[in-house]
Amino acid sequence: MNTQNDILGLGALGLYVHAPFCTSTCDFCAFYQEKPRKNAVKTFLDGLFDEWNLVLPAPPVDTVFLGGGTPGALSERDLERLCSFVREAAGECFDEWSVELAPSEVTPAKLRVLVEAGVNRVSLGIQSFQPRLLEALGRRHPPERARQAFDWMREAGFDNLNLDLIFCVPGQSLEDWRLDLDTAVSWEPDHLSTYCLIHEEKAALFAQVERGEIGPDPEREERFFRFTWDFLKEAGFDQYEVANFARSGKRCKHNWNVWRMNEWIGLGPSAASQRAGERWANAASLDRWSAALKEGRLEREEVVTLGALELFEDYLLFGLRLNDGIDLGEATIRCPQVDVNPVRELLFQLAEEGLIEGCDDQFRVTDLGRLVVDRLGSEVADRVRVAA
Ligand code: SF4
Structure with missing residues (x-):
């Protein structure tokens, strides 16, 4: 069978691993995740090895993205096990290995685990620097914790750091957003991702949408979008996607591969894959994902044939x-x-x-x-x- 990369004349392959754990759920979030209970984490880590065996054979991986949930919710020991799984699966030739972390989970010890494993890019979920807006998002870290996490990451040697920010938060003025962008730029990150708040039905904030208290406002969104693009251009960032801005040479290679229609293998509950002429998502349930693996099969949903x-x-x-x-x-x-x-x-x-x-x-x-x-x-x- 022709693989998609044969059709497209491309060769890059990404590996995405979804660690479906968060210590608390942010009010805007609709990703599949659950609390990092000991048994659940063990089920997940054991399952990854089984899933990889079903996926093989696979060509060498070019980029790795460890997301979730947030892999930082794992203990240092479990993070070590997760990283050694990735090392085994991805081999030695990958070019970029990104990990998503939430500020409250970053510790020097966990960063050491990541550095030793070969992680060379970290994405830190800041969202806002202002306590009032973090509160509105149900995000549970004090702003000073984010600064400490960033400093620890630089001290650990990471020279490719992304900050995630959200705009059009309820109660956020354009001046609030200018202050957030200003602070982000002053930290000198290598990459910025700026997302307009989307009201997902599965997110806790949606209850306020249903009560008519908040909701999409295209004119307000336009003002925030335009302000962001101008501000970050002025600050010397290269916008390469609607929501993504990079310093020279610091575009996210993994996401770039996905957007350029290369292939990627997604492992873990709810992870999507695009491979061998098909795209699909794994079951968004640790139990169903793991039960299928024990039967020697993948629980795939939303399978699309890619002609x-x-x-x-x-x-x-x-x-x-x-x-x-x-x-x-x-x-x-x-x-x-x-x-x-x-x-x-x-x-x-x-x-x-x-x-x-x-x-x-x-x-x-x-x-x-x-x-x-x-x-x-x-x-x-x-x-x-x-x-x-
Ligand atoms: S936004 Fe990130 S940290 Fe917050 S609940 Fe969702 S996956 Fe977890």
Whole structure:
């Protein structure tokens, strides 16, 4: 069978491991996670080895991303076991190994475990520097803990650090957001991810949405988006995706691989994978995930077969979010069966509305287009179906 990378003419492979544990649940979060009880952690760590054996054979891994939940919720000893599993699975040749951590879990001892294992990038979930806004998000760390965690990470030798921030929090003014961005930039991180608060149905904050107390406000969001893009550009960060900004050479390679439609293997409950012409998610339940593994099978959900058309569509949808944009010439090489002309016509129409810029085969969204990128995505997807 052709693998997706054969179809796309690419070779990179990512490994994502979902550690589904958090000591407390943030009010905006809809990720699958549970409390790191001893038995649950053991079930998870044992299951990873079983899952990997079912996934094999796999080519060498280029990038690793250890997320969740938050892997830092594990004890030092369990984190060591998790890292040694990753070392065994990923081999020696990976280029980047990222780990997500929450400030309250960072300790010098855990950082030593990560450094010794070969982790070379850490993403710290700051969200805000202001106690009132952290409270509004149900985020349980004092701001000074975040600073201490960051300093410890630098002292441990990490030279590739990301900070995650959230904007459009209930009660947050644009001035509050300016202060958060200012503080983040003054710490001199290598990368910043800035997310607009999304009201997920499964998140605790959704109860306030249902009561009509909070909710999406496109005009307010536009002000925050535009402010963010201008502020971080002025601060010397290179925006390479709607929500992601990097210092030179510090783009997240793992995410980049995903957005460029390479393959990745996801391990752990709820982890998604894209491999061998299919995309799927593991069962979002530690018990179901582990029970299936004990029977020698993977509990896969939402399985999608990726033909040339689906790959072409995803290439375009991700490309709309990337500042490097879309290259229809490259898309033609990757998916020669697909007629790109209907899409090219649409992109020219969108260019007349100031939403897209470019010519010939190279297109990228403008700031105006980036504000309505989801709408552009559905228009492009409709046009792809016309091309089918
Ligand atoms: S946002 Fe992160 S730390 Fe908070 S509950 Fe979700 S996964 Fe856990």
